[in-house]
Amino acid sequence: MLKKALACGAIVCFMAGYAALSSAKGTGLAKGKQLFQSKCILCHGPQGNGEGPAAAAFNPKPANFTSKSFWKAPNIEATMAHVIANGKVQMPAFHNLSSSDIQDLIQYIKATFEPK
Numbered sequence: 001m002l003k004k005a006l007a008c009g010a011i012v013c014f015m016a017g018y019a020a021l022s023s024a025k026g027t028g029l030a031k032g033k034q035l036f037q038s039k040c041i042l043c044h045g046p047q048g049n050g051e052g053p054a055a056a057a058f059n060p061k062p063a064n065f066t067s068k069s070f071w072k073a074p075n076i077e078a079t080m081a082h083v084i085a086n087g088k089v090q091m092p093a094f095h096n097l098s099s100s101d102i103q104d105l106i107q108y109i110k111a112t113f114e115p116k
């Protein structure tokens with residue numbers, strides 16, 4: 001389990017480096033989309049439902065952004081910002097994201113996956 005998580009972390013680092021090289025363009029939702037695709041889909045999945053290719057290695061599972069109850073949690077956006085910056089249990093921290101990157105990510109995730 002830990003080994004899998006570490007291997008997964010290494011892939012994320014590699015992808016983060018790639019994203020850093022290819023970023024610096026695009027703002028707002030476009031930036032959020034690019035960040036999500038490079039840093040989050042491995043675990044949270046392309047559909048944002050927590051079923052990414054690495055999801056099976058985690059317990060608790062990566063959060064499901066398509067679930068109504070996810071968005072009902074109090075102060076959800078503040079919680080998301082905190083977890084992205086600091087990690088949570090098996091979710092890695094993304095120390096190299098700026099607070100504006102984190103806001104772009106949250107706005108993209110909300111606009112794309114929150115059930116209407």
Ligand code: HEC
Pocket residue numbers: 008009012035036039040041042043044054058059060061062063079080083084088089090091092094105
């Ligand atoms: C290596 C796998 C992995 C990656 C990559 C990952 N996550 Fe997670 N994420 C998790 C896991 C596992 C949890 C569940 C943590 C828990 O509840 O203990 C989680 C939970 C979350 C939560 C819910 C926190 C809460 O308290 O409800 C948010 C928001 C989140 N992730 C956002 C992101 C974003 C945004 C990215 C990309 C920048 C990302 N995650 C990348 C594994 C990952």
